[in-house]
Amino acid sequence: MPRKGPALDEVVPAVRRLLRRGLPVIPSSASTVLLDLRGVVARAVDPADVTSRATALDGTLRGLLARFPDDRYASAARALFGLPPAAPGQNLTVRRAAAAAEAGHEVHHFRKRVEPKLIEKVTWELLADADRFTRSPLIAPRLAPAPARQPVQPDPFAWEVTEHEEHLCRLWSAIYAARAELLTVERLISLHADRTDILRTAVTAAWRWASARAEAISYTTGFAPPQLEASVSELVAVAGWAPPLTEAQASRLTEAAAGAADREQFVAALHGETDLGNAWTGAFFTHSASRAMTHEQNGQQS
Structure with missing residues (x-):
C-alpha cells in the first residue's frame, strides 16, 4: 500500500520557499516534502540521492508550468518561477514584476491577490502528479549501463x-x-x-x-x-x-x-x-x- 501523500497545507509553504530562489531547483532550495513526492521519486535516476531528486523536481515543475492549465496566467506563473519571459538568476522582486506585467496587474495587487493563487495552483498540480504515480503501478523500468556483455544462459528459465x-x-x-x-x-x-x-x-x-x-x-x-x-x-x-x-x-x-x-x-x-x-x-x-x-x-x- 502506498503511503498517504502530503496535504495541501504542507506543500504550499514548501513551494513558497522554493519560489524565493526560483528555478532551477537545487537541493538546498527544495524542502523534503517536495523531494519526497511520488512523482519526483519515480522520475529520479537515483531516488536515494537528493541531488537526483532535486533534478527530477526541477524537470517536473518545468513540465507542469509548460502545461499550466490557466491560460490567462500561464505566462505569469512561468515568469514568477524564473522561466521565460523571466531569466534564471533574477531575484524574486524582479521576477514578480515581470509576472505582474505578464498578467496585466500592478505589482502590489499581483503579490497580494494573484501570486498566492498561482502558488496554490502549482501545489495542486504537484499533488495531482504525485497522486497519479501513487495510484498507478506503471513505471518504466530504469536502465543502468552494462559494463560487459551479458550472455543468456542456455536454460529455459x-x-x-x-x-x-x-x-x-x-x-x-x-x-x-x-x-x-x-x-x-x-x-x-x-x-x-x-x-x-x-x-x-x-x-x-x-x-x-x-x-x-x-x-x-x-x-x-x-x-x-x-x-x-x-x-x-x-x-x-x-x-x-x-x-x-x-x-x-x-x-x-x-x-x-x-x-x-x-x-x-x-x-x-x-x-x-x-x-x-x-x-x-x-x-x-x-x-x-x-x-x-x-x-x-x-x-x-x-
Whole structure:
C-alpha cells in the first residue's frame, strides 16, 4: 500500500520557499516534502540521492508550468518561477514584476491577490502528479549501463526471463514513441503550424499510438505479472491524451499497426476509412478550439 501523500497545507509553504530562489531547483532550495513526492521519486535516476531528486523536481515543475492549465496566467506563473519571459538568476522582486506585467496587474495587487493563487495552483498540480504515480503501478523500468556483455544462459528459465524483458522493453519503447508524437502534435497546434503538417503528424501519432496498443495487448496477454492490475487502456494512457475512440475504432487502428507495420503500411491498411481518420485528427482541432474558447472567456472575466 502506498503511503498517504502530503496535504495541501504542507506543500504550499514548501513551494513558497522554493519560489524565493526560483528555478532551477537545487537541493538546498527544495524542502523534503517536495523531494519526497511520488512523482519526483519515480522520475529520479537515483531516488536515494537528493541531488537526483532535486533534478527530477526541477524537470517536473518545468513540465507542469509548460502545461499550466490557466491560460490567462500561464505566462505569469512561468515568469514568477524564473522561466521565460523571466531569466534564471533574477531575484524574486524582479521576477514578480515581470509576472505582474505578464498578467496585466500592478505589482502590489499581483503579490497580494494573484501570486498566492498561482502558488496554490502549482501545489495542486504537484499533488495531482504525485497522486497519479501513487495510484498507478506503471513505471518504466530504469536502465543502468552494462559494463560487459551479458550472455543468456542456455536454460529455459533464462530464456523465459529474457523474453519477458524483451517484451517489456518493446512495450515501453512503443509507449514513449507514442508520447513523443502526441506531444509533437500539441506543439505544432500551439505554434499555429500549417494544417497539413499538423495532420501529417497526427497520422504518425495514430500509428505510434496503435503500435503501443498492440504491444500492450501482447504484453498483458502473455507476459504481464499477476500483480500488474492494469488494463490495455491504462497502459496506453501513460503515453498521454489521445483522441477518444470507440472500442471498434481503437481495434481497427491496432489491427492496422499490428505485426510491426511501418507508417506507410499503416496508412495503406486504413485507406478509404475517412470517418476513422476524421475521428482521430479532428479531435485535436476540436480540443484546441475548446481550450482557445476557455482562454478567451477567462480573459473577458479578468
